[in-house]
Structures are given as C-alpha cells and as structure tokens.
Amino acid sequence: MIPYEIAKVLRSITYPDSDVERMVYRARAVADGVVLEGKPELFRLLVDTVAAESNFELNRRCRKRLDDASAAVVDALNRAQANAQLLGGPTGSIRLRDATPDDLEGVLTLWRIADVEPTHTDDVECLTRLLDRDRFALLIAEADGQIVGTVICGWDGWRGSIYRLAVAPTHRRTGVARTLVAAGEDRLRSFGAVRLAAVVTETSPAAFGFWTAAGWERQSNRARFVKG
Numbered sequence: 655m656i657p658y659e660i661a662k663v664l665r666s667i668t669y670p671d672s673d674v675e676r677m678v679y680r681a682r683a684v685a686d687g688v689v690l691e692g693k694p695e696l697f698r699l700l701v702d703t704v705a706a707e708s709n710f711e712l713n714r715r716c717r718k719r720l721d722d723a724s725a726a727v728v729d730a731l732n733r734a735q736a737n738a739q740l741l742g743g744p745t746g747s748i749r750l751r752d753a754t755p756d757d758l759e760g761v762l763t764l765w766r767i768a769d770v771e772p773t774h775t776d777d778v779e780c781l782t783r784l785l786d787r788d789r790f791a792l793l794i795a796e797a798d799g800q801i802v803g804t805v806i807c808g809w810d811g812w813r814g815s816i817y818r819l820a821v822a823p824t825h826r827r828t829g830v831a832r833t834l835v836a837a838g839e840d841r842l843r844s845f846g847a848v849r850l851a852a853v854v855t856e857t858s859p860a861a862f863g864f865w866t867a868a869g870w871e872r873q874s875n876r877a878r879f880v881k882g
C-alpha cells in the first residue's frame with residue numbers, strides 16, 4: 655500500500671518494462687491509499703526505473719519527488735514482506751524480508767553471535783553502502799521480531815554472488831539457511847543471473863555440510879584472489 659500522491663508520481667513515469675507498467679496502472683485505490691500488486695522482482699525493477707528517472711532529472715524538486723516515491727515503494731514492500739508468512743513447516747514462524755538501514759546494527763550483532771568469520775567490512779558504513787547500491791541485496795530471516803538469519807545476494811549483471819549466510823545458533827538445523835538461500839537464488843535468477851557462486855569458509859564443517867546438502871558443487875580448480 656502506498657499513498658495516493660506516490661501513486662500519482664509513479665504514473666508520471668514511462669516504464670521500459672511492460673509488466674512493471676501494468677503493475678503501476680492496475681494499482682487499486684482503497685480507503686487509505688493505493689495497493690500495488692506484483693512479484694518482488696517487479697518492485698525491484700520499479701524502484702530501479704524510478705531511481706534512473708531521478709538521476710536524469712535536472713529539477714531539484716522533481717528529483718526529490720521521485721526519490722520520495724522510490725523510498726515509499728521500498729518501505730511498502732518491506733512492510734508487506736514482514737507481514738507475509740513465507741513458509742510453513744519447520745520454519746513456520748520465520749519471516750523473510752529485505753533489510754533496511756534500521757536493521758544493520760542487528761545484522762552485525764547476529765554475525766557476532768553466529769560466529770561468522772569477521773572481516774574488516776563488517777560495519778554499518780559498509781552495509782549502508784551495500785543497501786545504497788542495491789536495496790534488495792541483504793535478506794534477513796526474523797523470528798518474533800529478532801533477526802535470526804542473513805544472506806547477502808549480490809547481482810553485478812554477470813554473476814550472482816552469495817555472502818554472509820549466517821543463522822543464530824538457537825535456530826540452526828530448522829531450515830532457516832535453506833530458506834534464505836532458496837529465496838536468494840530465486841531473487842538472483844529473477845534478475846537474470848545464470849551462474850551463482852558462494853564464498854564458503856573452508857574450515858567450517860557446518861558450511862560445507864550446508865552447501866553440499868543444498869546441492870551446490872565445490873569448484874576444485876579455482877582459487878580466490880582478493881585485494882583490500
């Protein structure tokens with residue numbers, strides 16, 4: 655659900671993707687606003703289109719209207735996802751949603767609790783940069799309002815990359831990682847990613863057990879070179 659004035663801004667834009675255009679024009683007016691209905695990937699395309707429009711807009715006031723519209727769509731989507739029960743079964747009380755800037759401290763806390771291998775990019779500044787670059791890159795699993803799992807799904811237009819899969823010790827072996835990775839894979843594939851890669855801690859039997867069980871293959875003839 656988005657406010658009427660935001661829906662009006664969205665309708666002022668030309669969309670290269672016909673499904674997104676259809677979603678915007680088929681939005682239903684209800685008592686408190688306008689309901690947009692569509693798959694999460696259409697919302698991503700919508701936000702990207704509004705952001706591109708804003709980048710080309712020279713008038714400062716118009717640019718602000720576009721930025722506000724894009725922020726309102728992201729907020730609405732996050733609220734909808736938080737309210738949606740995604741799966742039944744053992745992870746029945748787990749909800750998946752996109753992380754927002756308000757979640758970042760909680761995400762760092764989870765990484766400490768989950769004992770993921772620390773890196774010098776584990777801070778709010780770096781995570782904020784990630785979300786600024788791609789608002790849909792950090793997926794979190796929540797149980798009773800607590801962050802109990804994370805995964806970063808990066809799409810650079812060439813490969814889909816998965817990082818920072820972590821689950822709180824209290825919620826392990828209940829399918830949280832499987833759920834997060836499945837959702838991340840769906841998301842990356844919906845953007846067009848054909849080949850996916852995950853950076854996996856070599857010394858972690860849990861990580862190896864997980865990726866093997868999830869049907870991923872270890873690549874034996876490649877090494878990872880890093881800088882920075």
Ligand SMILES: CC(C)(COP(=O)(O)OP(=O)(O)OC[C@H]1O[C@@H](n2cnc3c(N)ncnc32)[C@H](O)[C@@H]1OP(=O)(O)O)[C@@H](O)C(=O)NCCC(=O)NCCS
Nearest residue numbers: 820821826827828829830831832854855860861863864867
């Ligand atoms: C690895 C990790 C993410 C797995 O999370 P999880 O939510 O417990 O995993 P799931 O419940 O979805 O497990 C799915 C399957 O993976 C395999 N698996 C998970 N944990 C395992 C372990 N400790 N040892 C062996 N296999 C394991 C099992 O086959 C499991 O299915 P099963 O429980 O029906 O046997 C979690 O242990 C963790 O956060 N570890 C610390 C951080 C880390 O190593 N992250 C990975 C970096 S690449």
